[in-house]
Amino acid sequence: MKTGKQTNMKFELADLLIQLKHYNKAERVLLQVSQDDGGELESAMNETRRLLLLASLHEQTGRHADQLDALTQARDTQARVLKRIHVEQPDAVVDQKALAASICCKMAKHCQIHENDIQQAIKYHKEALIYDETDSKIMLDLAKLFISSGDLDACQQYCMQVLRTSNNNEDQASMMMADVMFNKNQYNDAIYHYDQLLKARPDHYEALARLIGLLHRRGQLRDAPRYLELAKVKVGEGKVDMDAGYQYCKGLYEWYCGKTRSAVEMFNMARCDSEWNEKAVENMIRICLNPDKSTLGGEAFESLQGSGENDNSAISTAERLIKEFKSSDSLKVQVLENLVLIATKNKTNIERALSSFVNMGQTKKDYVPAIVGMAVAYVMLKQTPKARNQLKRVAKMQWTSEEADEFEHAWLLLADIYIQASKYDMATELLKKCLEHNKSCCKAYEYTGFIYEKQMSYKDAATHYEMAWEYSNQSDPVIGYKLAFNYLKAKRNADAIDIAHKVLATNPNYPRMKKEILDKARATIRV
Template sequence: MEDGRLQVLLAKVYSKMERPGDAITSLQKARELQARVLKRVQMEQPDAVPAQKHLAAEICAEIAKHSVAQRDYEKAIKFYREALVHCETDNKIMLELARLYLAHDDPEACLRHCALLLQTDQDNEAATMMMADLMFRKQDYEQAVFHLQQLLERKPDNYMTLSRLIDFLRRCGKLEDVPRFFLMAEKRNSRAKLEPGYQYCKGLYLWYTGEPNDALRHFNKARKDSEWGQNALYNMIEICLNPDNETVGGEVFENLDRDLGNSTEKQESMQLAVRTAEKLLKELKPQTAEGHVQLRVLENYCLMATKQKSNVEQALNTFTEIATSEKDHIPALLGMATAYMILKQTPRARNQLKRIAKMNWNPVDAEDFERSWLLLADIYIQSAKYDMAEELLKRCLHHNKSCCKAYEYMGYIMEKEQTYTDAALNYEMAWKHGNQTNPAIGYKLAFNYLKAKRYVDAIDICHQVLEAHPTYPKIRKDILDKARTSLRP
């Protein structure tokens, strides 16, 4: 009986000596020996069967691990499954097999194993997290939220889980549910507010609810941390380059917002923001090849943000290089399209965006898919192709029910079609999901209430906008005074 164990030990020695081939040979011998042992003990020593089955499972799991290291995933799956035949309730093996199915792009098998695992160990954090990820991939955001909430009820200061939950709640259009989780974390840990993970999550929530300056402040408190710093920096750069979450390169709202004033002031603050982004870029230290490409993409978004023709052309060249060497690289293709839009080469931009629109959505590129659909919708609206634009906007809202910009474009289309009641409904959603902070959306909502003869509502929104932005142009004369006049008998 000891022979099998000796072969397992020998395999460990070979592994330490970096001789994987010999290690696998030893493990295969151990497996054959153990199969004979199992046959014998069932007849001769029934009491020893569980321990011997456990060893057989351990041997199979070791072979599977070596197979994973050699990227032979099918072989790894085969041996993990064999391990489970010997020990069907071994949660560690079940978790590894679930992870492997996920990496091997078999979400249904992964789901089955996670569900089995959670039946015997409902507090298993890794399996619950994987279930949430799977639901996210399947775009079942409600279920994803359910699994993460369960984790946070047990451990409210697990900030990795909280950051995922904030993103999932955004996609469900339920960001108003987030603050209670901050309170839970504070109750659990009196020092929560000092922790970088807490600051990061708070920044994320504020960014998603239209408070970019407050978000920057919180991300800044996490930016020196070894675990949270790099992601905080990426987000800070994104905010600097696009604080109001506009459609970069889009033209539908450009003229309208210019009519509503302060473009010189806006240009000056944009120049300052670009300089800040450039400083922050120097602090990024990517550890992977993917990270280095992401850094190049951001550097060139910085160049584009200057709006100087030579810089935009330089960025376009880099994005083209990346798109040539990395197949279907969404951020680079979107970068190309954005550069073409700034250079007023709309047909070329449209070609790149149509290419992205034909691709299958994936969670890694979720933000860039949304941005590219919005930019293509903007182009279609410019040429009055409202049906095609609406199809893309519905796609945005399917993946992110808090997407203010999609509601804003929908409102604009309805307004153009003179269905002011429907336009107001969409602007209402944009106003709600933007946390009632964007005065331009407030203006459009009040205007459509006026057109839909909802005078009291129009007056209420005007007051909200003017309370936060007392000098906001045109709203008093164009809307407030007219609504008041219409109310008078």
């Protein structure tokens, strides 16, 4: 090592030190590597390797600007390598082109995650394809970026290219084609792509989970059990209870049906598997924070259903789960940590969460989860105008399937704010957007029914409460009461009695149901 000639050993030492998190020692080793060892080509190849190790070090230590600088230098150095490699080492051309492509992909990933610069990420991925135009993974990464930027035709073009030219990643391309169809509002075509894939591979759980989500959004969740049954037959009756992928998909179905207890049980089994741990734990945290799928931060219904006291046991469970939650997306972890803080309803915790969301928004511009998180915190701190301004930003953005839940939350919360201000027309437009993208959005139907009820249009209110009651799996007593009340007002007394009985069957002591609905409806019928 002292001779300064054993460059390769220095690189291996630096790599080991990085893995051991001895970052200062690793950086010193890399800075000591001489760029003059060997010939000009070998020196350039070593410099590329050194810069890539430096970039990895900077990434792990959070020095993202230095990381991009190292990657940029590595890309330029590798370009010099490629100019000479054809003549001096023709057998190494393919490997060196692959290395150049991987550098471009790293730069694209950096721009996407740390700068939220989708266009620059697209540019780097296109540059990577110059070095390897048949790489299906790069094409799929490009397709994902195009779908995020709203360029659905470009996304579809790359997916078709993968399907035509590659035997690998066909399933991923098919699923992305389904996402394109979904984003184009061609829902039947999207379902068709998943249906074809699952007929060939019933136990393709990633596709099954996406299909269940799509069926939920289209108001066709009743079709999901058929696909779960096909998966069960494929895996075998005795083995399916131990299959984490199946348990995750079944948990998703149960959650959408409003059966949160059984959903948590399914996700709890799925989280024991490394492949499904992240998604399962995330869903468990979200259920703990919002088991009844209320509008976090919403206050329009407070006078009717109370302020919603904290469920301390659920929050404690969420706090425990967040400690074990692991994700390559550090921002997602921060979002969930902040939502747990907000759920405590402690002012100091909410202010901490708000500060974190503001910092996230500065790090990644137009990051919808952070903007919605800020809005929720502002509402909880009684700073509604600031919340409204943040939510208006989201309302102007291009909807994407990746952040569909966050967009829906933003629209519902903004509608809630408008309803409190009696701006019913503005609220209604937002609620229509919710239902356009999610026909099963129980809260959108409930808010719309509430608006009609305020306007004393009880027949229309009842129609929307019917939908809310249906999509809540007839399990929410608050919606049941509202539906029965509006049936009574619309002189549908028999229907009011029927709903009252259903609510009282599961909630026998539900306040006001017997006296204000059941007794009045019966008295009216007798008269």
